[in-house]
């Protein structure tokens with residue numbers, strides 16, 4: 455090793471006073487949190503749903519939440535019982551707005567997909583659904599959804615975590631930016 459190389463290596467030697475953080479969030483928590491955060495964009499007064507599509511390189515390729523179609527104003531279209539005629543579901547939005555291939559991807563959803571979304575999930579080639587809530591499982595449309603997803607061999611997994619809350623605090627982030 456030349457003297458210059460040795461000097462360069464010395465200047466890169468760590469003092470070992472700091473070790474790697476251990477309380478970082480897992481990939482699963484991160485992707486589900488992205489889906490839940492997307493849901494916060496929804497204008498639906500009763501239910502906000504979010505979806506996040508991830509490929510096998512852990513890259514996010516699509517995000518969506520439930521909302522009115524393009525060109526259909528949130529202020530003019532109804533948010534009461536008639537909303538069902540119009541609103542686009544989170545899963546559909548995540549798929550159709552994706553910026554890359556969704557085939558073989560995993561979709562993280564805050565609510566188990568309905569039968570209509572299940573059809574789109576299957577046809578798009580998504581291979582796994584990780585869902586947070588399954589609160590509508592007793593309804594026929596969700597039974598149909600599960601039946602189709604199972605038949606199409608789309609893997610279903612209920613999201614489990616030991617971290618019930620992830621806090622985002624912009625003021626703390628601001629402090630962390632200082633040296």
Ligand SMILES: O=c1[nH]c(=O)n([C@H]2C[C@H](O)[C@@H](COP(=O)(O)O)O2)cc1CO
Nearest residue numbers: 498500501503520541543544567568571
């Ligand atoms: O799979 C789904 N994805 C999704 O985005 N949604 C949205 C559409 C509506 O805005 C809302 C359903 O509202 P409600 O629970 O009031 O029926 O949730 C609903 C489902 C299933 O109901």
Ligand SMILES: [Zn+2]
Nearest residue numbers: 543567568571
């Ligand atoms: Zn749906």
